[in-house]
Amino acid sequence: MIITLTDTTSSQVASRLVVVREEGGVVALGRVLTLVVLARGRENVERAIAVTNVASREHPSRVIVINTGECGDDDGLDAEIRVGGDAGASEVVVLHPRGAAVADQDTLVTPLLLPDTPIVAFWVGATPGNPSAEPVGRMAQRRITDLISAITDTESSHAARESFAALARNYRPGDTDLSWARITTWRALIAAELDLTHTDLTSIDVHGAPDRPSMYLLGGWLRSRLGVPVHVHESSRIHITELALNFADGPVRFLRPEGSSVATIRRPGQPDQRTNLPPRTDTDCLMEELRRLDADETYASALAHAVRSL
Numbered sequence: 048m049i050i051t052l053t054d055t056t057s058s059q060v061a062s063r064l065v066v067v068r069e070e071g072g073v074v075a076l077g078r079v080l081t082l083v084v085l086a087r088g089r090e091n092v093e094r095a096i097a098v099t100n101v102a103s104r105e106h107p108s109r110v111i112v113i114n115t116g117e118c119g120d121d122d123g124l125d126a127e128i129r130v131g132g133d134a135g136a137s138e139v140v141v142l143h144p145r146g147a148a149v150a151d152q153d154t155l156v157t158p159l160l161l162p163d164t165p166i167v168a169f170w171v172g173a174t175p176g177n178p179s180a181e182p183v184g185r186m187a188q189r190r191i192t193d194l195i196s197a198i199t200d201t202e203s204s205h206a207a208r209e210s211f212a213a214l215a216r217n218y219r220p221g222d223t224d225l226s227w228a229r230i231t232t233w234r235a236l237i238a239a240e241l242d243l244t245h246t247d248l249t250s251i252d253v254h255g256a257p258d259r260p261s262m263y264l265l266g267g268w269l270r271s272r273l274g275v276p277v278h279v280h281e282s283s284r285i286h287i288t289e290l291a292l293n294f295a296d297g298p299v300r301f302l303r304p305e306g307s308s309v310a311t312i313r314r315p316g317q318p319d320q321r322t323n324l325p326p327r328t329d330t331d332c333l334m335e336e337l338r339r340l341d342a343d344e345t346y347a348s349a350l351a352h353a354v355r356s357l
Contacts, residue, residue, distance in 0.1 A: 048067075048129070048130050048131045049127055049128070049129050050063065050067065050127065050128040050129075051125070051126075051127050052125065052126045052127070052128070053125045054123050054124070054125070055124055055125065055126055056124060057124070057126075057142070057154070057155050057156070057157070057158040057159055058158045060126045060128065060140060060142075060158075060159065061158045061159050063128060064128055064138065064140065064159070067128055067130055068130075068138070078107050078108055078109050078137070078138075078161055078164060079106055079107055079108065079164065079165075080106065080108050080109075080161075080164050080165045080166070080167055080337070080340075081108065081109045081111065081159075081160050081161045081164055081165070081166050081167070082099060082106075082108045082109070082110045082111070082137075082167050082169060082337075083111045083113070083156055083166060083167070083168050083169070083183050083186075083187065084099065084110060084111065084112040084113065084168075084169045084170075084171060085113050085115050085152070085168065085169070085170050085171070085173070085181075085183060086112055086113070086114060086115065086116070086170075086171040086172050087114075087115050087116035087171070087172035087173040088114070088116035088117065088172060089114065089116075089117070090172075091116070091171045091172035091196065092112055092114050092141060094171065094172075094196075095112055095169070095171045096110070096112060096129070096139060096141070098329045098330050098333055099112075099137065099139070099169075099333070100137065100139075101330040101334075102330055102333045102334045102337060103137035105334050105337070106334065106337045106338075107137060108137045109137060109138055109140070109159070109160075109161050109164075110137045110138070110139045110140070111139075111140045111142065111156050111159050111160075112139065112140070112141045112142065113142045113144065113152055113155060113156070113183075114141065114142065114143045114144070115149060115152075115173065116172065116173075117143065117145075120145075120146060121145055121146050122145060122146035122147045122148055123144075123145045123146065123148065124142060124143065124144050124145065124148050124155070125142075125143040125145075126140060126141060126142050126143065127139075127140070127141040127143075128140055128141075129141065140159055142155055142156075150182075151182075152181075152182045152183050153182035153183055153185070153186055156183065156186075165188045165189065165340050166186050166187045166188060166189075167187055167188065167189040167190075167191065167337065167340070168181070168183045168184050168186070168187035168189070168190045168191065169191045169192075169193075169333070170191070170192050170193060170197075171193055171196050172196050172197060173197050174192045174193065174194050174196075174197040174210055174214070174224075175192070176210065176213035176214070176216075176217060177213070177217035178190040178192055178214075178217070178219075178222055179217070179219040179221070179222065180217070187221070188221055188340050189221050189223070189336070189337075189339075189340050190219075190221055190222050190223070191223055191224070191225065191333070191336050192214065192222070192223070192224045192225070193224065193225045193226075193329070194207070194210055194211060194214070194224050194225075194226060194260050195225070195226065195259065195260070197210065198210075198258055207257070207258035207259075207260075208257070208258070208357045211260045211263065211353075211354070211357065212354050212357055214350070215350045215351060215353065215354040216354075218347060218350055218351075220342030220347070221341075221342055222347075223336055223343055223346050224260060224264075225329065225332040225333065225336065226259070226260040226261040226264055227261075227264055227336075227343075227346050227349070228327065228331070228332035228333075228335040228336055229261045229326075229327050229332055230261050230264060230265045230268075230287070231327070231335060232324055232325075232327065233265055233287060233290070233301075233324070234265070234268060236301065236310070236322065236324060237269070237290070237292070237301075240292065240299060240301075240312070241273075241292070245292075245294045245296075245299070246294045246295035246296045247294065247295045248273060248275055248292060248293070248294055249275060249276075249293050249294065249295060250275055250276045250277070250278065250293045251266070251269050251273070251275060251276070251277045251278070251290070251291065251292055251293065252277075252278045252280060252289075252290065252291040252293065253265055253266045253269075253277065253278070253279050253280065253287065253289075253290050254280045254281075254282050254284075254287065254288050254289040254290070255279075255280075255281070255282060255284065255286065255287040255288065256281070256282060256283070256284055256285055256286070257281040259285065259286070259287075260353075261286075261287060262279060262287055263279060263353040263354070263356050263357065264346075264349050264350065264353050265287060265290075265349075266279045266352075266353060266356050267348075267349040267350060267351070267352035267353025267354075267355070267356070268345070268348075268349035268352070268353075270352040270355070271348040271349055271351070271352040277356070279356040284305045285305060286303070286305060286326055287303070288302070288303055288304065288305055289301065289302050289303070296315060297315035297316075298315070299312065299313070299314050299315075300312070300313040301313075301324075303324050308323060308324065308325035308326070309321050309322070309323060309324065310322055310323075310324035
């Protein structure tokens with residue numbers, strides 16, 4: 048069910064939400080957090096809602112989506128309340144601020160926050176260079192960016208790297224980017240390989256797109272954990288397609304062609320081994336990041352080392 052409110056206020060939206068819950072027999076006691084999504088434009092609003100609806104099955108939340116991409120000339124606020132099948136296991140409030148209201152994001156969401164629950168901020172379609180300095184970012188215990196969603200088709204790889212460098216420069220405990228969760232399966236695969244008996248590791252090569260932070264984060268994680276040279280090689284592919292662990296007796300290579308969900312592990316003098324390594328969805332990544340609300344020190348270390356490859 049979708050209820051549309053025009054020329055309203057956040058307090059009026061909150062009051063209407065209480066009425067809707069009471070009429071539907073729904074309580075907010077099972078909500079574990081308030082997820083505030085800042086999405087640029089209606090396309091990103093709907094994309095964010097689709098992702099959070101699925102993620103809410105694991106993390107029941109109150110989701111507040113602010114459309115930051117359609118300012119308008121007059122000051123005001125339109126809103127939608129989505130419950131039931133249109134909101135997954137959450138209740139979703141969509142705010143469409145106009146004019147000066149766009150800048151007052153913290154004021155907009157305050158009447159709608161669940162009491163005594165953590166606040167998580169999630170940016171879709173635009174990534175601030177300093178998330179913790181943003182109005183909603185200052186309120187949140189956890190700040191999740193999605194740099195890939197902010198990269199346009201016309202944006203250069205240099206601009207993408209500059210945005211990534213800004214996130215590293217302005218990092219504060221509680222920050223993370225979905226690119227970190229996108230390489231979780233890669234990190235698990237590499238860790239399993241390093242548990243096997245090998246000669247000394249001398250260096251590592253990573254191949255991926257120059258405008259994708261996942262490649263740099265993976266390189267930064269390896270450099271921070273293993274203390275060996277990590278060489279990042281730019282390619283025209285979207286995802287990480289190849290990684291080589293260079294041991295004294297020869298390289299162990301992980302190959303995943305673009306568009307494939309299967310990786311080939313190639314070891315010296317052994318038959319090739321195939322293993323599942325599908326690209327992760329935005330929903331998978333968001334659910335993973337919502338499982339922890341404290342500072343991710345491993346991500347912080349990987350981020351600090353990753354910028355050395357830019």
